[in-house]
Amino acid sequence: MPDFLGKLLESDFMPHGYCFAWRPDILWTHVISDGLIVLSYYLIPLALIYLVRARRDLAFHWMFSLFGLFILSCGTTHLLSIVTLWHPVYRLEGVVKAITALASVPTAFLLVKLMPQAIALPSPKELRETNETLVLEIAERRRAEEQVLRLNAELEQRVQARTAELEKSNQMLREANERMTEAEHRYRELFQNNPMPMWVREPETGQFLAVNPAAQELYGYSEQEFLSMTVGKLHPDGRVPPRPEDAPQPVLHKYLRKNGSAIHAEVRYHHIRFGPQRAVLVVPTDVTERKTLEEQLRHSQKMEAVGRLAGGIAHDFNNLLTVILGYATVVHGRLNPGDPLRTMVEEIQRAGEKASSLTGQLLAFSRKQITQPRTLDLNRVFQGMKDILQRLLGEDVDLAMVLDNSVPPVKADEGQLSQVLMNLAVNARDAMPTGGRLTIETRAVTREREDRGKHGVRPAGRYAVLVVTDTGIGMDSETQCHIFEPFFTTKDAGKGTGLGLATVYGIVQQHGGWIDVYSEPDHGSSFKVYLPGTVAEAAPAIPDAEASSPRRNATILLVEDQAAVRMLAEDVLAEAGHRVLTASNGRAALQLAERFKDKIDLLITDVVMPEMSGPELAAHLFRARPGLTILYISGYTDHALLHRGAIEEGTAFLQKPFLPETLVVKVDSLMRSR
Secondary structure: OHHHHHOOOOOOOOOHHHHHOOOHHHHHHHHHHHHHHHHHHHHHHHHHHHHHHHOOOOOOHHHHHHHHHHHHHHHHHHHHHHHOOOOOOHHHHHHHHHHHHHHHHHHHHHHHHHHHHHHOOOOHHHHHHHHHHHHHHHHHHHHHHHHHHHHHHHHHHHHHHHHHHHHHHHHHHHHHHHHHHHHHHHHHHHHHHOOOOOEEEOOOOOEEEEEOHHHHHHHOOOHHHHHOOEHHHHOOOOOOOOOOOOOOOOEEEEEEOOOOOEEEEEEEEEEEEEOOEEEEEEEEEEOHHHHHHHHHHHHHHHHHHHHHHHHHHHHHHHHHHHHHHHHHHHHHHHOOOOOOHHHHHHHHHHHHHHHHHHHHHHHHHHOOOOEOOEEEOHHHHHHOOHHHHHHHHOOOEEEEEEEOOOOOOEEEOHHHHHHHHHHHHHHHHHOOOOOEEEEEEEEEEEEOOOEEEOOEEEOOEEEEEEEEEEOOOOOOHHHHOOOOOOOOOOOOOOOOOOOHHHHHHHHHHHOOOEEEEEEOOOOOEEEEEEEEEOOOOOOOOOOOOOOOOOOOOOEEEEEOOOHHHHHHHHHHHHHOOOEEEEEOOHHHHHHHHHHOOOOOOEEEEEOOOOOOOHHHHHHHHHHHOOOOEEEEEEOOOOOHHHHHHEOOOOOEEEEOOOOHHHHHHHHHHHHHOO
C-alpha cells in the first residue's frame, strides 16, 4: 500500500490517447464531453450546498450533502478521464473512483430509507391550504406587528423625548461639573499663586485645612506644620479666636511667626464651602510696616507739637530773660563793690543764666535755635574736648578716642556739636554708676542709596559718623522708643531734666542728620550720629580787632515788638554813645526811616514780628539805603531765610537773651567792619 501511494502521481503507463491513436476528433470529442459533465457535476453540489444552507429547517439536509459529495466525486472521475489522455495517472484515477463508490453506496442506502418520508410530504393542495392558512396568520401577525410597531414608535418617541431630557440634564450636569472643575482650578491657581498670605480653617476648632505658599513663607511654618495645628498657634495667647463672621471691615490681629517675631495683620473672613464641609477663608494683610510708620508719624507729630510748644515758650522766656539779665547787669554795674545788694543781683544773674541755658536746650530740641555753621573737622573739635570730657566723666570711667583721619568735614555750629558730644557723654556716665569704659569714635561712611529709618528718610551720600559707646546698664526696646522725648528720663527725681538727649536729637536734626541707637539691658549702649559730609573750605581771614577803635556815634534804627527789650537795648546803646531811633514794628520803622533824612548806619531788628518780619523790613530798607548794615536779634525764627534754624553765612545775628556788653561789643564789631 505505501508503494502504491508513493507512485500515485507517476505516469509509468501509456496515456489513454494511444487508445484513440491520438486522433484529434476523438480526443477533443472526449475532452469536451467530459468537460461539460465535469462542469455540470461541480455546479450540482454547489446548488445543493446553497439549498442546504438556505433551508436548514429541512429534516433530511444530510441527504443532500451526501448526494452532493457523490456528484462531486463523479465529476472528478470525468476530470481525470481528460487528464489521463495525456498523463497516465491511472492510480489517482482509481483512487477517485473508489471514493465515488464509497459515496454512492451510503447515498443509495439512505435514499431508500428516505423514501417513506418523501412520500409523506404534503401534496400541492395541502400545501395551498396550508399556505392560505399561513397567509391569514401572516396577515393577522402583520396587523399585530403593525400595532406593535405603533406602540414601539410611541415608546421610541417617549424614549427619545426622555433621552433628550436626560441628555439635556446630563449636559447641564457636565457643564456644571466643568464650571465647578474650572472654578476649583481657578481657586487653586489664585489660592496657591496669590502673593497675599491666606489660609482655610475650620470655623469652630480653628484647625487649618489649607494654606498657600505666601503664608508659609511669611509665618515660617511648612504646609505639613500648618495642617497639623490650629490658628491658636499663631496668637500670642495661644487661644483660638471666637467663630468669625463675615464683616465688611477687616479685623486687626497680632500673629506670631515661627521665630517668635510679631506680625500685625488686618484680617478678612469669608465663609466658603471647602469640599463637603463648611469652612472660613482667612486673608490676613500684613500691616506691620504701616503700623510702624503710623507709630513713627504719631511720634513725629508729638515731637513736632512738643517742639513747637518748647520753641514758643523758649522764645517768650528769652525776651523776658533779655530784660532780666540786661537790667540785672546794669544794676550790678552801678552798685558799689561793697554794697550787699550786689550779691542779690549776682544771684539773679546766675539764675537768669541757668534759665538761658535751659531755653537754649528747648530751642535746640525744637530746631529753632539760630546756628552759625561753618566747615569743621570733627576730629579737631572732639580732640579738643578730651580733657574736659575726662574731668566730666571722673576717674572711674576710662575714656578712649578712636578718630578716623578719613572722616569728611561737616558744616555745623561748633558749639552745638560740642553740646551733642557733651550730652551723650553725660548720659553715658550716668549709665555707668560703678564706672566703665566710654569709647568715642569717628568714622567715614558712604551710603549708596536712600532708605527709611526709625525717624524718617535717610538720604544717600557721604557722612561723618560720631559713635559714642558705653559699657553701662543699657536700655530695653520700650525705653529706646522714648529717649528723645523732652522731659523723659529714667533718672531719680531731681537728677535730670529729661532734655539732654532731646537736645541732641534737635541739634542733629537741625544739621540734616540722624541718630541710630543700639542697646540691650546689661550690655551697654551705642549712639551713632550721622552728619552730612561737605567739602573743606579755606578759613576766612580774621580781622584784627585792635586795628581800629570802636565807633560809638552811629545812628541805629532799633525795631523790636517787645517794649521791655526795646527799652533795654535803647538805654544800653544810648549809654554807649550811639544815636538810637526806635520802632515797635516793621511798618512804623519804614515810616520813621522815610521821615529821617540823615544817614542810618545800622538796623537792629527782631526776626519775628507782627505784620512784617525782620528780613522783610531789612529788604525794604536796604533797597532805599544800599549801604545799610543789618543785625538780627531773636529768640527763634521760622522765616524762610532761617529755615531749619540756620542763617546765611555773613549775616550778623545776636541770640536772645543777651547781656548789655554783648550787644555793645557786637555793634562795635559791625561798625569796625564797615
